[in-house]
Amino acid sequence: MSLGRIVALxxxxxxxYKRSFARLLEIFYWPFxxxxxxxxxxxxxxxxxxxxxxxxxxxxxxxxxxxxxFRAQQGIAVSFLEEMWARNLMNLxxxxxxxxxxxxxxxxxxxxxxxxxxxxxxxxxxxxYSYDILQMGLxxxxxxxxxxxxxxxxxVLTTSIIMRFGQQAEVLAWGMVFLFQPISCVFYPIExxxxxxxxxxxxVPPAHIFEGMRGVLTTGNAPVTHLLWATGLNxxxxxxxxxxxxxxxxxxxxxxxxxxxxx
Amino acid sequence: MPASDSMASSVVEVRNLSKRFQGFTAVDNISFDIxxxxxxxxxxxxxxxxxxxxxxxxxxxxxxxxxxxxxxLDLATHRETILQQVNFSSTYISMPFSLTVEENLKVIxxxxxxxxxxxxxxxxxxxxxxxxxxxxxxxxxxxxxxSRLTLAKAIMTEPKVLFLDEPTxxxxxxxxxxxxxxxxxxxxxxxxxxxxxxxxxxxMEEMSDRIIFLQRGKIxxxxxxxxxxxxxxxxxxxxxxxxxxxxxxxP
Ligand SMILES: Nc1ncnc2c1ncn2[C@@H]1O[C@H](COP(=O)(O)OP(=O)(O)OP(=O)(O)O)[C@@H](O)[C@H]1O
Numbered sequence: 292m293s294l295g296r297i298v299a300l301x302x303x304x305x306x307x308y309k310r311s312f313a314r315l316l317e318i319f320y321w322p323f324x325x326x327x328x329x330x331x332x333x334x335x336x337x338x339x340x341x342x343x344x345x346x347x348x349x350x351x352x353x354x355x356x357x358x359x360x361f362r363a364q365q366g367i368a369v370s371f372l373e374e375m376w377a378r379n380l381m382n383l384x385x386x387x388x389x390x391x392x393x394x395x396x397x398x399x400x401x402x403x404x405x406x407x408x409x410x411x412x413x414x415x416x417x418x419x420y421s422y423d424i425l426q427m428g429l430x431x432x433x434x435x436x437x438x439x440x441x442x443x444x445x446x447v448l449t450t451s452i453i454m455r456f457g458q459q460a461e462v463l464a465w466g467m468v469f470l471f472q473p474i475s476c477v478f479y480p481i482e483x484x485x486x487x488x489x490x491x492x493x494x495v496p497p498a499h500i501f502e503g504m505r506g507v508l509t510t511g512n513a514p515v516t517h518l519l520w521a522t523g524l525n526x527x528x529x530x531x532x533x534x535x536x537x538x539x540x541x542x543x544x545x546x547x548x549x550x551x552x553x554x
Numbered sequence: 555m556p557a558s559d560s561m562a563s564s565v566v567e568v569r570n571l572s573k574r575f576q577g578f579t580a581v582d583n584i585s586f587d588i589x590x591x592x593x594x595x596x597x598x599x600x601x602x603x604x605x606x607x608x609x610x611x612x613x614x615x616x617x618x619x620x621x622x623x624x625x626x627l628d629l630a631t632h633r634e635t636i637l638q639q640v641n642f643s644s645t646y647i648s649m650p651f652s653l654t655v656e657e658n659l660k661v662i663x664x665x666x667x668x669x670x671x672x673x674x675x676x677x678x679x680x681x682x683x684x685x686x687x688x689x690x691x692x693x694x695x696x697x698x699x700x701s702r703l704t705l706a707k708a709i710m711t712e713p714k715v716l717f718l719d720e721p722t723x724x725x726x727x728x729x730x731x732x733x734x735x736x737x738x739x740x741x742x743x744x745x746x747x748x749x750x751x752x753x754x755x756x757x758m759e760e761m762s763d764r765i766i767f768l769q770r771g772k773i774x775x776x777x778x779x780x781x782x783x784x785x786x787x788x789x790x791x792x793x794x795x796x797x798x799x800x801x802x803x804x805p
Contacts, residue, residue, distance in 0.1 A: 293667065295664060295667040296664070296665055296667065298664060299661055299662075299664030299665040300661075300665075302660070302661055302664060303650065303653070303661040306652075306653045306654075306657045306661070307650065307652050307653065310652055310653075311652055373650075377648065377649070377650040377651060377652075378647065378648040379648070379649065379650050381612075381614060381647055382647065382649065382662070382707070383665070384613075384614060385612040385613065385614055385637065385640075385641075385642055386637060386662075386665045386666060387633075387634040387635075387637045387638045387665075387666065387667075388665060389633075389634065541616070544613075544614065544615055544616045545615075545616045546575065546576075547573075547575060547606070547609070547615045549614055549615070550609055550614050550615065
């Protein structure tokens with residue numbers, strides 16, 4: 292694994308974002324609007340006295356964390372799309388760059404995106420709604436890390452599908468993660484799901500994380516069981532998905548699709 | 555196992571290489587060598603399998619059968635070491651549009667972990683007369699300037715083997731001339747080996763030390779341009795090409 296080649300890929304994206312206002316906007320625009328809308332909804336709920344206790348915390352916290360997941364997966368998938376659009380995959384994979392280095396670079400990109408968006412949303416929420424997500428304390432950190440890893444898993448899955456099916460699968464870069472939203476129980480407790488979906492949800496790391504987050508909000512301490520489950524599942528899925536990515540990459544090389552992807 | 559006799563001088567050894575795509579044979583059991591400091595021309599009509607061969611040599615397409623050795627190493631097991639010393643350029647590739655010429659070159663330099671990056675970029679920009687487009691966005695390049703950029707990225711990494719897939723297809727005669735003499739010069743001074751494809755027969759005759767003629771994935775003729783022309787009793791390579799291509803398509 293060469294650090295130099297990973298840095299090379301990162302610098303390529305930095306040049307891109309430095310110059311592209313549209314890309315920068317895309318990072319901040321949606322999270323900001325989400326926050327505005329949900330912020331007003333929670334304020335309204337509190338006003339009409341429907342106040343589930345701490346509705347603001349529930350919704351805004353969930354929203355920020357959901358965005359962590361979303362941006363983490365998007366960081367991975369969009370990085371691949373950028374290479375595809377630029378017809379740059381050949382230049383990359385005919386160089387000594389390895390698949391592993393490529394994955395590490397895009398995962399790093401996703402962490403950078405998450406940090407930028409997450410940071411900004413925290414500031415927005417604090418300025419406009421006096422909502423301080425950090426009040427949940429450091430206990431939040433392992434949850435955030437787990438969400439980032441879940442984002443990678445979905446992102447690598449999305450990328451492998453785009454690599455295999457080309458342009459027609461592009462939209463998955465934005466849509467794929469929403470497939471997991473209902474069973475991730477972002478805005479509601481897991482027990483509202485029908486029993487079948489409940490058992491499915493327990494297999495999904497983000498469900499444990501959002502369930503855990505609600506635990507932090509109501510009891511003030513981090514539910515260790517949920518955290519362990521999330522971490523274990525994430526670890527297992529990450530290994531599986533990386534193996535799957537290598538497999539897809541090899542299929543594409545066999546079928547001559549790597550040089551044609553995006554055409 | 556690489557054939558050991560030719561090891562000393564052959565930097566590329568291809569043995570019984572085939573590629574089948576879902577039943578269609580694009581490359582059919584070809585074997586050839588490229589010697590150190592040699593320019594090998596790869597000739598053939600559209601769809602003959604030239605690009606597929608180059609893509610296999612770059613590790614972008616997995617062969618169905620056969621082996622590729624470079625510098626005595628098997629590409630299947632020593633990809634990184636080999637690709638570090640290899641590069642390619644083609645009229646059909648592109649580079650990220652939203653980066654400037656210089657930024658693109660910087661990324662490539664880092665990707666190949668070159669030392670003294672700025673120096674190298676200064677050199678190559680000067681050699682290929684790209685000073686005026688150096689800070690231009692790649693999006694704004696003409697197709698000829700784009701070809702120069704992809705050639706620059708290939709040569710900048712100081713490869714020992716260079717694959718050039720129709721590198722001069724969209725260039726004006728002046729720059730074609732310059733690039734050809736640059737490549738020849740570079741080949742002589744650095745012992746660079748080149749695999750060259752082009753549909754321009756004159757250029758092929760001028761550039762290549764040896765030529766391989768591919769047709770429907772098979773090698774149908776091999777030798778120096780003069781040898782091939784004599785063998786087929788024609789006046790020049792263009793006539794040989796037409797004769798072979800028409801035989802394929804029927805009269
Ligand atoms: N990924 C692929 N899947 C299926 N068939 C393919 C694939 N790539 C190439 N082919 C086929 O293999 C044959 C050889 O193609 P190739 O691009 O190597 O030809 P070429 O000699 O480079 O032609 P040209 O001079 O037009 O560039 C063609 O018939 C092409 O349709």
